[in-house]
Amino acid sequence: YMSEGDNPTFDIDPEIERTFRRRIRQIKQRRSNQTIEENMDAQYNQPQAPQAGVRQNANAQEHANYDTNPIVLAHDRNRPMREYASPNLYNFAPGILQPTFEGNGRFEMKPVMLQMLQAAGQFGGATGEDPHAHLKSFLEICSAFPMAGVPQDSIRLTLFPFSLRDEARQWAYSFEPGEITTWGKMVEKFMQKYFPPTVSAKRRRDIVTFEQKDSETFSEAWTRFKRLVRNCPHNGIPNCVQMEIFYGGLNKTSQSMADASAAGGLMDKTYTQAKEILDRISRNTNQ
Numbered sequence: 001y002m003s004e005g006d007n008p009t010f011d012i013d014p015e016i017e018r019t020f021r022r023r024i025r026q027i028k029q030r031r032s033n034q035t036i037e038e039n040m041d042a043q044y045n046q047p048q049a050p051q052a053g054v055r056q057n058a059n060a061q062e063h064a065n066y067d068t069n070p071i072v073l074a075h076d077r078n079r080p081m082r083e084y085a086s087p088n089l090y091n092f093a094p095g096i097l098q099p100t101f102e103g104n105g106r107f108e109m110k111p112v113m114l115q116m117l118q119a120a121g122q123f124g125g126a127t128g129e130d131p132h133a134h135l136k137s138f139l140e141i142c143s144a145f146p147m148a149g150v151p152q153d154s155i156r157l158t159l160f161p162f163s164l165r166d167e168a169r170q171w172a173y174s175f176e177p178g179e180i181t182t183w184g185k186m187v188e189k190f191m192q193k194y195f196p197p198t199v200s201a202k203r204r205r206d207i208v209t210f211e212q213k214d215s216e217t218f219s220e221a222w223t224r225f226k227r228l229v230r231n232c233p234h235n236g237i238p239n240c241v242q243m244e245i246f247y248g249g250l251n252k253t254s255q256s257m258a259d260a261s262a263a264g265g266l267m268d269k270t271y272t273q274a275k276e277i278l279d280r281i282s283r284n285t286n287q
Contacts, residue, residue, distance in 0.1 A: 095175025096161065096186065098154045107150050107158060116141050117163045123194075125168035131194040132231060135187065138163050153183040160186060168194070203232035207242070210249040218254045219285040222246070222278050239271045246278075257281060 120141060123134040142156050157180070161172045171193060180186050207228050212221040225246050229235065247255065247266055258266040261277050269277065
């Protein structure tokens with residue numbers, strides 16, 4: 001028994017409070033889902049038949065909804081279930097797009113093009129393969145097939161996947177639809193994939209630390225050094241510094257030969273003059 005002046009207190013059970021709030025959220029979620037289903041039923045059960053143009057637009061919008069709206073996809077009751085497990089053709093858009101032609105230009109794939117690409121050697125992405133050499137060879141082949149009204153970039157973008165094989169060919173097919181639209185973008189992606197910064201750093205280091213080998217002739221050393229520079233065209237080393245690196249890496253006999261051919265000293269010449277002298281020594285050595 002409690003009098004009117006008593007003010008009783010009760011302990012609140014936190015578990016009951018959490019259960020109550022959880023059930024409130026569940027009720028609201030069920031009501032929201034029911035509203036979505038009712039709206040979808042009303043959308044797909046409209047009695048009027050649209051005209052041809054309206055029906056075409058509606059079908060296009062329906063396909064767009066399949067790609068962007070998961071609720072439409074989940075509640076679609078008029079689509080055959082087999083289509084959910086089958087690939088859609090409109091998802092196979094090419095990742096490499098050709099530039100548009102102006103005038104009456106038309107690209108025609110000729111068998112001799114593919115034969116020349118195979119004869120020059122396809123690039124597979126292996127460690128020992130040189131991406132610079134592949135691009136240079138590929139551009140030479142493309143320049144051999146000029147077509148009136150067809151840009152060179154279009155020829156290159158069309159033929160480039162055929163110059164690849166194995167892992168590199170699969171890489172070329174991995175682009176998003178319409179990702180590659182210019183030849184410059186294609187070269188950028190190719191070099192990022194197969195000539196990463198670590199490779200650039202190693203090849204630049206090979207140039208800077210060049211030394212003539214014990215069993216290497218002057219001609220062989222000059223040829224190897226030029227190949228090192230050619231394999232890293234973006235090395236950033238000035239031409240005069242390259243010549244200084246090569247001269248400093250020669251043994252005493254080769255340095256004396258270069259100075260004697262330069263009539264006093266190779267380092268007193270300009271880069272162009274020194275290169276001509278070294279090329280002449282290399283030819284004479286080979287003869």
